[in-house]
Amino acid sequence: MTTRTTAGLVGAGVAAPLVAVSVLAAAGALAAPGGGLPDPGPLVRAGLPVAAAVRDLAAALTVGLLVTAATLLPGPGPRQPGLGARQGRDVLTPLQHRTTGWAAVAAAAWTTATVVGLLFTYADLAGSPLGVGTVAALPYFVTDFDLGRALGLSAAGSLLAGLLAATAATPGRLGTATLLAVAAVVPLAWTGHGGSSLNHATAIDAQMTHLVGVSVWVGGLAALTLLRSRLGGDLAITAGRFSVLAGWCYGLVAAGGLAGAVVRLPDPAAVTGTSYGQILLGKATVLTALGIAGWYHRRRLLPQLSVPGRRGFARLAAGELMLMGAAVGLGVALGRTSPPDAALAETLPATTALLGYPMPPPLTLTTIFTAWRPDPLWLPLAGAAAVCYLLAVRRLRRRQIRWPAARTVAFLLGCGLLIAATSGSPGVYGQVLFSMHMVQHMTIATAVPAFLVLGAPITVALRALPARTDGSRGPREWLLAVVGSRYARLLSNPLIVIALFLGSLVAFYYTPALEFSLRTHIGHLLMLGHFLLVGYLFANIICGIDPGPARPPHLFRLMLLIVTFGFHAFFAVSLLSGSALLAESWYASLERGWGPSLAADQALGVALSWALGDYPIAILAVALIVSWVADDTREARRYDRQADRDGDAELTAYNTHLQRLHHHDRHGENQS
Incomplete structure (x- = not known):
């Protein structure tokens, strides 16, 4: 399969979330908010979810490409002795250079989509169409609002990660760019519904876990699909490493999604009786299908990768990418859909809303341990x-x-x-x-x-x-x-x-x-x-x-x-x-009637x-x-072993030195 065909398959995976968002928008899932709020206009209503989908996909591609280059691809190997400091330093291979270059382009798209999403988000909250006033108010939104700060931090992190990726020449700088990219994904978890819900700590942590797992998994598979024709005989080893990484990511995604569902849908009837629950059920179905595809990938296709003709891998990878893209689109729609507990959160007692959980009972000797x-x-x-x-x-x-x-x-x-x-x-x-x-x-x-x-x-x-022998860098x-x-x-x-x-x-x-x-x-x-x-x-x-x-x-x-x-x-x-x-x-605002x-x-x-x-x-x-x-x-034992090997030469030399000093002193006394 040619590089152009592979790029087309990846493009199909990228288009899937945009199609999902468009369909859901047409169905009314992304309609303008009610309750008498001003309508920012169709451009903002339609552009905000599309910008969010592009942002999430670009973030996943950036993270996946950098993680692949840093941990999966064969590297330059250890430093060669006898060379100068600059020549002997580890450098990236041409394939790693190409991968980090693509990551820099994806990071630029990530930053741009985040900034555009900032404009759309502020216009949506203010209920006003895009204009000069929206751009002028952007610094105020980024500095004084939690949502703006989160998006601003993500944009700054993606920009720095992209700059480092574009200039990375050593594995160390590549690793720093990878960590920055993963860190830039985390603030996106603060932009959802979790921060305003009961048990918001669980909701936010679940969303962070979910986003990091999705980004590494989706982006890693896209990167592997893009690089498959350039890996040659290393494809089987690289795909095997990614399979292990994907298994961990699948666990993170499943755990984060389950925890978030339990927090946002405490009533099982809300799963099928609300738009939020139905979209969440669709995401769970896609995740199950991806798990089955991953199992088939590991058990059936990985052993065949060393055999010429790898069309099966490309087709399955492209299918997984399309499913993952659809899941990303459903996630964007989920973020724009009001959860069932949204009305409940507005009626919570002040202390419960501040803590994220009800005021605990009085602290006693029993509760200290229980x-x-x-x-x-x-x-x-x-x-x-x-x-x-x-x-x-x-x-x-x-x-x-x-x-x-x-x-x-x-x-x-x-x-x-x-x-x-x-x-x-x-x-x-x-x-x-x-x-x-x-x-x-x-x-x-x-x-x-x-x-x-x-x-x-x-x-x-x-x-x-275990240690790796092909120059790549694993955990060790x-x-x-x-x-x-x-x-x-x-x-x-x-x-x-x-x-x-x-x-x-x-x-x-x-x-x-x-x-x-x-x-x-x-x-x-x-x-x-x-x-x-x-x-x-x-x-x-x-x-x-x-x-x-x-x-x-x-x-x-x-x-x-x-x-x-x-x-x-x-x-x-x-x-x-x-x-x-x-x-x-803070403590005075809590309604604590005990202690x-x-x-x-x-x-x-x-x-x-x-x-x-x-x-x-x-x-x-x-x-x-x-x-x-x-x-x-240990030092005494080392000294004793050395003394046994050389007949206590150090002590003998020291005693000889003392004897010479003694003879010198006596000789001086005799002359005087």
Whole structure:
């Protein structure tokens, strides 16, 4: 099959969502909003869903092309020794260059469609036709409205990803462009109905999971179809790698879609009795068909790819692309259709609307241990991390490689604490009581990272993951690249880590960042992710054993530990002695008829933060001492082995030197 034919098949997949949007628009699913709102005109009503469909498809194609170039295609191989720094550096292959060039074009389309969608969205909300006033108001919309900010962030991310892709000459820059492209997809999840619904945290997280999975899956298949004629004999290997990746993406899409459906359609009758439910049912049908096609692809067609004549693969891939395109079109229509719980969201009590869930019962000794609200993001992430760690340990044991059980217990304990802090009582009451927020914060920032670092996850991953031999970069190769990158060296600098660890406390609690994390789910996710990462970097410097930049001497680490937590205690005292209430407007807006006053709860929270910093100090200190003793023991053993090999030549040379000094001194005395 020729390249022109392949491009035509991909084009058919691209046209499918536009056809789906047009059909649904004609059927009235995308009609102008009712309730007396002004009509922005047919251009805005018709152009907004089309711009959204083009944006989503261009985003998927950008992400898929970059992921394919970064992780699936054969690469340049390792650096060649004996060459100069510039000549010996890894460079992209011609095929990777071509793929990133196409990704840059797709990113330009993504950015353009997002900007056009911004104009249409503002005109739709304002109820006015497009004009000069719409363009003039765009900066105001992007800076002062959540919807505008989300679309603006996505446009900025896609623009940066496209610029990096266009100028990428090394795998490192390609990897950065890929991460930027995936990150630019995430804000699109904030533009749907999920942010205004009951259990909006679950809805937003489900949508983020869904969009990332769809983008990698749809875009990856499109990229593989475009590149199939250029891959030659590498098609079978590349398609096999994509098949594994597509399986993970299918799971993400299915999980995100199921979670979103449960949130938006709590009544089963709404599935067939509402337009929203019918479109969602259509998406589920398409997803099922794609799962069957993927199973057939993996079981029947992959083993035949090494045989000349690959028409079956092209036809099936084109069919999958058309189904995926139809699913994207249905998703756009779904975003423009009012869900069944839209009216319910407008009648929710003020506190329920703010929290996204009803006010929990009074905090007691019982509810501290029994309160439970599964976190839609951190619970599956922590669970997946624990499962992957156990699978890696099992793989090592099958290869007769010993792995300390204490490290396994430490990592699982860290995952368990992460689940308890986000899904247990700290997660349930963290937005209601400042004291429980502090419990969650200190657990995430100090205790969880300490146990995760003691589990040495990078070491066990590097030992368990398979290595690639064709120059491409899989999980193991990218992990090694990240560990040895200049960014890792920068973030492993003790002074920078301490500045981040301590400066984050001051910046978070003495700025509006605390209230932002309480009022918005995105702010809450950023807060937890930031403190988890900074805490991990700090614990890794103190007692980590994973490969990476050289750590400072043990005595210096001990000094860092003492100074850091001494400042932490001083920070707690400063909060305790202050008279201002933190995030007062947020906590005062909650209708909490139980528990302590705001001032008493804040005092309790500060005291808890002080106390909860003690046991991580003890854990890190003990781990540091054990590491110190172990390093000294290894050094002594190394010295003993060297002495056995050379007959203790170093000690003999030292004694000879002392004897010479002694004779020199005696000779000087005799002359005097």
